[in-house]
Amino acid sequence: MSYRAAKAGLARDTQVKIDSQFDIDEAKKCLYWIGEITGEAIEIPELEDKREMSNSFHATLKDGMLLCKLINALLPDGQKLDFSKKTYQPTTNQAFSMARDRERIGIFLQKTQEYGVPDSNTFQTDYLYERTNLVQVCTCIRALGIEAQSRPGYNGPSIWPRKCEHNVRSFSEEQLKAGQQVIGLQYGSNKGANQAGMNFGKARMILD
Numbered sequence: 001m002s003y004r005a006a007k008a009g010l011a012r013d014t015q016v017k018i019d020s021q022f023d024i025d026e027a028k029k030c031l032y033w034i035g036e037i038t039g040e041a042i043e044i045p046e047l048e049d050k051r052e053m054s055n056s057f058h059a060t061l062k063d064g065m066l067l068c069k070l071i072n073a074l075l076p077d078g079q080k081l082d083f084s085k086k087t088y089q090p091t092t093n094q095a096f097s098m099a100r101d102r103e104r105i106g107i108f109l110q111k112t113q114e115y116g117v118p119d120s121n122t123f124q125t126d127y128l129y130e131r132t133n134l135v136q137v138c139t140c141i142r143a144l145g146i147e148a149q150s151r152p153g154y155n156g157p158s159i160w161p162r163k164c165e166h167n168v169r170s171f172s173e174e175q176l177k178a179g180q181q182v183i184g185l186q187y188g189s190n191k192g193a194n195q196a197g198m199n200f201g202k203a204r205m206i207l208d
């Protein structure tokens with residue numbers, strides 16, 4: 001267990017703002033999806049209090065083991081994790097346990113990026129381990145789910161919107177040239193314009 005001084009001032013206000021954005025329903029979706037993909041029996045409490053639900057969400061994922069099992073279930077053969085390594089083994093040494101928890105979270109994040117989730121949708125290890133931004137943790141799991149749903153052979157539940165697909169269009173040379181002749185209305189038009197009646201400034205007066 002890590003020990004940190006309680007936040008105060010601006011840091012505390014920022015943390016309160018982040019915690020207030022925690023979505024109970026989204027957290028439950030994430031836990032449900034993880035359970036369906038990994039086959040693990042994850043207890044999803046029927047809580048409506050943000051603080052209590054965030055505590056449960058954090059406790060379930062903090063050691064990184066479920067996250068590693070999640071990404072391992074999505075990885076193709078040949079890229080699977082080796083769960084026989086010490087990283088995934090329990091230990092009674094508190095220092096080793098903390099280090100392994102953080103290492104597992106780091107492995108999940110690395111594999112998630114390799115899987116195709118943008119860096120902007122992942123999170124820092126402390127966001128989960130130190131519980132500083134569980135909102136971003138949910139965002140990462142959601143992004144991973146959306147990416148997984150777009151892959152061929154995916155047979156898990158589809159609980160998030162489908163990923164946008166490319167819609168490449170091809171135009172002939174003739175069509176491209178025809179488009180160059182069209183002037184968009186936002187550029188304006190000088191059709192029918194002339195200088196008749198235009199008079200700038202005072203007329204020149206020639207006196208004897």
